Amino acid sequence: MIGMSETEFQRARSTDAKEARVKAILASAREQAKARSVREVTLTDVAAGVGMHKSTMLRYFETREEIFLRLAAAEWADWSTDAVRMLDHLEQRNPAEVAAVLASGLVARPFFCDLLANAPLSLERGVSSEAVKSFKLVALASAGAVADALQRAAGLDSAGARNAVATATGMAGALWQMAAPGTALRQLYETDPELGHAVVDVEPRLATILEALLRGSAPGSAPPR
Amino acid sequence: MIGMSETEFQRARSTDAKEARVKAILASAREQAKARSVREVTLTDVAAGVGMHKSTMLRYFETREEIFLRLAAAEWADWSTDAVRMLDHLEQRNPAEVAAVLASGLVARPFFCDLLANAPLSLERGVSSEAVKSFKLVALASAGAVADALQRAAGLDSAGARNAVATATGMAGALWQMAAPGTALRQLYETDPELGHAVVDVEPRLATILEALLRGSAPGSAPPR
Numbered sequence: 001m002i003g004m005s006e007t008e009f010q011r012a013r014s015t016d017a018k019e020a021r022v023k024a025i026l027a028s029a030r031e032q033a034k035a036r037s038v039r040e041v042t043l044t045d046v047a048a049g050v051g052m053h054k055s056t057m058l059r060y061f062e063t064r065e066e067i068f069l070r071l072a073a074a075e076w077a078d079w080s081t082d083a084v085r086m087l088d089h090l091e092q093r094n095p096a097e098v099a100a101v102l103a104s105g106l107v108a109r110p111f112f113c114d115l116l117a118n119a120p121l122s123l124e125r126g127v128s129s130e131a132v133k134s135f136k137l138v139a140l141a142s143a144g145a146v147a148d149a150l151q152r153a154a155g156l157d158s159a160g161a162r163n164a165v166a167t168a169t170g171m172a173g174a175l176w177q178m179a180a181p182g183t184a185l186r187q188l189y190e191t192d193p194e195l196g197h198a199v200v201d202v203e204p205r206l207a208t209i210l211e212a213l214l215r216g217s218a219p220g221s222a223p224p225r
Numbered sequence: 226m227i228g229m230s231e232t233e234f235q236r237a238r239s240t241d242a243k244e245a246r247v248k249a250i251l252a253s254a255r256e257q258a259k260a261r262s263v264r265e266v267t268l269t270d271v272a273a274g275v276g277m278h279k280s281t282m283l284r285y286f287e288t289r290e291e292i293f294l295r296l297a298a299a300e301w302a303d304w305s306t307d308a309v310r311m312l313d314h315l316e317q318r319n320p321a322e323v324a325a326v327l328a329s330g331l332v333a334r335p336f337f338c339d340l341l342a343n344a345p346l347s348l349e350r351g352v353s354s355e356a357v358k359s360f361k362l363v364a365l366a367s368a369g370a371v372a373d374a375l376q377r378a379a380g381l382d383s384a385g386a387r388n389a390v391a392t393a394t395g396m397a398g399a400l401w402q403m404a405a406p407g408t409a410l411r412q413l414y415e416t417d418p419e420l421g422h423a424v425v426d427v428e429p430r431l432a433t434i435l436e437a438l439l440r441g442s443a444p445g446s447a448p449p450r
Binding site: 039095117118120122124129132133137140159160163167170171173174175178189192194195197205208211213214215216217 | 320342345413420422436438
């Protein structure tokens with residue numbers, strides 16, 4: 001470490017160690033939530049997964065909600081980057097193609113869908129204002145970038161584009177909770193003759209809703225009042 | 226009680242007493258959830274509200290989730306009855322008026338909105354299959370009745386009408402959680418200059434989304450493929 005003083009070196013080493021621990025905690029929470037579901041993973045589970053005492057872990061994150069909000073921010077940013085890239089490279093810029101990009105990108109991220117429903121209901125309520133704010137700023141910027149891409153790709157105005165992003169993410173969260181594959185709930189629906197028609201296939205359902213929304217949001221689709 | 230034998234009388238009295246207790250338990254849960262929020266009300270809170278020992282209450286309901294699912298079924302039926310009546314009596318059957326009926330009926334029922342987000346995420350998972358099923362059958366019948374009314378009022382086909390009901394209830398749940406008035410979260414959004422534009426006004430937002438969805442779902446709005 002040429003040019004580094006001993007103090008700088010120590011500080012860097014300790015910063016590296018801290019970052020490594022934060023990464024390990026986030027990875028433990030992510031893996032367990034993917035395997036089960038966000039709401040089933042406790043702080044104790046996360047600590048056990050990373051082989052850390054719970055009291056040590058609390059030096060890095062105040063609550064399980066803070067861990068999952070951090071992961072939710074990363075998922076928002078990741079989905080947004082992908083969606084913007086795909087929307088900007090669409091060959092056919094019609095409502096069906098644009099809706100398919102939004103729906104497939106969300107459904108391909110079941111962990112994000114799970115977080116989307118959990119964030120306002122429980123995660124944002126178990127943390128400090130600062131933690132909510134830093135999550136929300138990432139979520140807003142990510143949603144804003146997708147809305148901007150929708151204005152370019154689908155010719156929507158700003159309000160229409162923001163409503164499309166809200167509906168895409170809101171309904172992805174809601175539909176996913178109703179249909180989470182592998183759950184006892186889904187199994188009940190699938191095997192009960194009276195409930196069979198209640199089974200939701202998230203991706204086609206979401207794509208159909210978004211396609212209709214985009215078509216009905218296009219400037220000129222509303223009659224003059 | 227003319228014509229009743231002593232046994233019949235006893236049975237009726239005990240059935241009446243049981244029903245009165247069930248009603249009191251449901252009322253206690255409903256009042257407390259309305260005052261705070263569904264997720265904050267525990268089984269102990271409900272028992273305390275009705276002045277009953279928790280162990281006695283467990284003779285009537287297995288879990289807090291079962292209590293709230295019972296209330297959710299009643300809210301579904303109540304909203305559905307009202308929405309069908311209003312849709313069938315609309316003078317102007319255009320997307321804006323139909324969307325306004327759906328949005329205002331939902332937003333006027335904040336307790337239902339709160340339950341809508343909680344049902345698939347947590348309530349349906351904390352109860353027996355029988356309890357899920359009896360809730361779900363009421364919810365499906367209620368949603369189906371509104372979808373039928375939407376076919377009449379907005380000229381949608383069956384799939385379009387079902388998607389409109391799913392979006393109305395799904396987004397009412399999602400938007401309400403983000404914007405629940407009186408919460409610390411809402412206050413943070415309203416007072417922080419960087420988050421102020423994230424405040425959601427549920428009713429106009431929901432009405433705009435549903436109006437665009439209805440317009441884009443109308444047969445003939447999609448170009449031939």
